[in-house]
Amino acid sequence: FKEEVGGLVMGGYEPNPQAWATGLAGGDVPNDWEFRLFDDDYDHFEQHMSQAIARVPALAHVGVKQMINGPESFTQDGNFILGVAPECSNMFVGAGFNAFGIASGGGAGWVLAQWVVDGEAPLDLWVVDIRRFSGLHRDRDWVRDRTLEAYGKHYTIGFPHEEYLSGRPRIVSPLYERLKKHRAVFGSKLGWERPNWFAPDGAAAEDVYSMGRQNWFGPVGDEHRHVREKVGIFDQSSFAKYELTGTDALKALDWICANDVNKPVGRLTYTQLLNTRGGIEADLTVSRLGEDRFYIVTGTGFRTHDLSWISDHIGSGLDARLTDVTEEYGTLSLMGPRARDVLQ
Template identity: 50%
Template sequence: GARIFENVAVTQILVEQGRASGVRTTHGDMRAEFVVNAAGMWAHGLGAAAGTTVPLHAAEHFYIVTEAIPGLPKHLPVLRDGDACSYFKEDAGKLLVGWFEPVAKPWGMMGIPESFSFDQLPDDLEHIEPLLEAAIHRVPALGQAGIQLFFNGPESFTPDDRYLLGETPEVRNLFVAAGFNSIGIQSAGGAGKVLADWIVDGHPPMDLWDVDIRRAMPFQRNRTYLKDRTVEALGLLYAMHWPFRQPETARGVRRSALHDRLKASGACFGEVAGWERPNWYAPKGVAAEYRYSFGRQNWFEHSAAEHRAVRNNVGLFDQSSFGKYTVEGGDAEIVLNRVCANDVSVPVGQIVYTQWLNARGCIEADLTVTREAEERFLVVTAAATQTRDLAWLRRHMPQDARAVAVDVTSAYAVLGIMGPKSRD
């Protein structure tokens, strides 16, 4: 059975030979075959100290509890008002009202104070007053009820508002269950179940890519990036979830060598894995910006024109955001043939399209391998899976293999020339 130790601080995750081996606590070291970093808003710092990326940041979260309201139904359904960024629920005969405001207040940028433990932060009535007025407009009874509690406490949020689950790509047997973006209680049962299965079986029980910790990029450890994105991330929980919506904060982290030229050509950029990528091009006189809608959006005709140009003529694509690794050494070919479904024993200069499969015959990666020299290969994969695929490759290289895999994503640009006239 499980043993629970209260009032014991974990000060360090122990790592030996690339594997988690336990935790160091104020009561001594505790050895374990597996470690789960479920430290909430402390998970970022604890993970970083172990060499892992756990991108989350705390933000102030506000709610009030009214005095008792006579006649308030005990089974009042939860009410959410997206326009007012508010939620309302009955709480022991009182009304609890909380907010996910569009411009949030990040907290703890320099780290969570050692003495802090689920405490209350100072009130900020000026920040919350417009939201409270909107809540009273929606539920007029609030205007007649006294406020028993004004609460401000920190919760952690991730850059994409999806939680972080699974084994870290940097350290074996170190798992993460954190960054639940204020839905930890409702997600806990399912998250705990799939994480337990993942630990026991050695793989996730279903497709969990949306919340997989391996989607995180190393640059997302940066506290300034996390602070800037958290200003936006909290409010997006109640914002309209437009198709193709792009984040507005913490942009411009990764740019290709052609970024300025693409911008001058009218590019409207989207973000993938921190990269600024041209999603479509605005013609002269048209603003290169999204106008969101659930119908056909403003970029459709411009994207269609690009499609027709490439389909009938030729187009140049900046694909520099692709993840890229070199695999080099005397056993490079053997290693890649072990991992790849296709045969990479090809002449120098030839490209092989292949998948990487797991022991269950399922696809783990979809990519190309180019033989650059007798003992050197270039692997090119999707931008979003840069971290995930490199971890998969390294973990399936025999320890005694005379080969090394190096991430060279930022070292090379990629240009694609496509269309029926691409060879002209």
């Protein structure tokens, strides 16, 4: 609610939003759409009106001067979009403000301007960085369904570790069904289904959300203890994977990586990638597969960001080619003090 020229303006966020789908090849918004509204839709608005009348009974007896029914841009995670488009050098994006454009505009404009001037973000903007997305987000049906779910949760209680449900399962590893039979409870990361925890026999294989300790707390503690004291195997096939090849591959990595990756073939190096302020842009491993061939593994959610960062910082004129090979390899990690015993 807010006062408006002697009247009252009222609106809300409904749990059942409507997507605007025109079927246009280049997107749903016509090129000539500006300062226009949709037709009034009192049937859809009734859920807001009934709650407004309960709070301000006088609304039941006064007239409605105008309904404002227009489009608003929302994203599939409820956060806006800033940064350099990874597919196009020097193209900066500021969009998808989820109806908070006026409130966020000043800060967003400042950091975007600094980004343009300095060539990198002035502070940690990962939660709104355009590179948090991937090729998955070119699927308009998936984006629509996930965005509708995110909008519907705009003013619901946000429980810790709550997972989205729409558009799942989308991407699964070859072990998905096997893990499911072992009572895995999955979460979703950049479209990939990943086991968050395993429900013991007799317990429901599902998340039960609360503000206190949730039902996964005990089982996760048992899993952690088992791996710390014995051994466990992890399906990390969702992790992003790249290959860097070429006669100058080592030279490129020597410049990009904080750690020394000039190790013998067959060795792995854990390293960070740093920006000019010494801040961490990426946290990953580099394996040397050959004299001029390196295998890079990073977190699932950083697939686009890290690929873009490495590509942008390969020195001009170097013979070094970066290729995304995420779907070409599965990844199993054997961890714990008895891992070597298992292999032997």
